[in-house]
Amino acid sequence: MPDRSDTVDWRAALRDRGYRLTPQRELILAAVDELGHATPDEVLAKVQETASTVNASTVYRTLEVLEELGLVHHAHFSDRAPTYHSVRGHEHFHLVCRGCHSITSIDTAEADPLVETLRARGFEPDLGHLTVFGQCADCQGGAS
Template sequence: MSDDLAARLREQGLRLTPQRQLILRAVEELAHATPDEVLAHVRSQVSSVNASTVYRTLEVLEELGLVRHTHLSDRAPTYHSTREHEHVHAVCRRCQAVTSYDPGLVAPVVERLAADGFTVDVGHLAIFGVCGDCARAESAPPPT
């Protein structure tokens, strides 16, 4: 992680700072995290990092192609590492669980749109619904 980060920063004339390293590591460890969740994770290690540093760093990391964002709620964007394989996000509207699926799941839709000249950003795709656990809990008979 650090070597890739350092190389990409140098290419842009930027420095490798401890904050940038911590923030990228936090995104990788959290898998899917909002800037506030990244901030809380980083602050558990170094209390001196502020919110604006996290937001600016996430923007830089995204420009460098080291993280991506998607919208998994109506809140802030959620970031994940590009080291993960590209994936589609399924988000439960009840429990907010996020499950990652292989992009092949939506291949017919992607191919149909591509036939019309539209290129889909699969990693940005989020499908909302109700997960199996929540659906089963909802349909279970009430306890006696």
């Protein structure tokens, strides 16, 4: 899969779908980019560092629009709120440690054997939403 940072022009995507390019949308997408993986509340806190007038409902609605446009993805790393990340970097899936709660981004190419098996069954996976839970090497070493 190509690096989508060159193919995703979020400003054009908003305009092409009839959405206005607002300062709030720009701040929210910039916050998602900067934070890497963030819940809506974490995005809100980051945005409010520069624009205290942005509220939680604006962040939630904007994240929904950005996901609908394919500019961000969300994943569920636990029973907490979904965590959003930009698609402007490399496409990846996630490893989440149940011990220390660390999140590791893994390039989708590393899942090629699984993807090919699923495709052979007539199924096209969406790895951007894939989260694999387990234990990282540090936590495995600490548990022995």
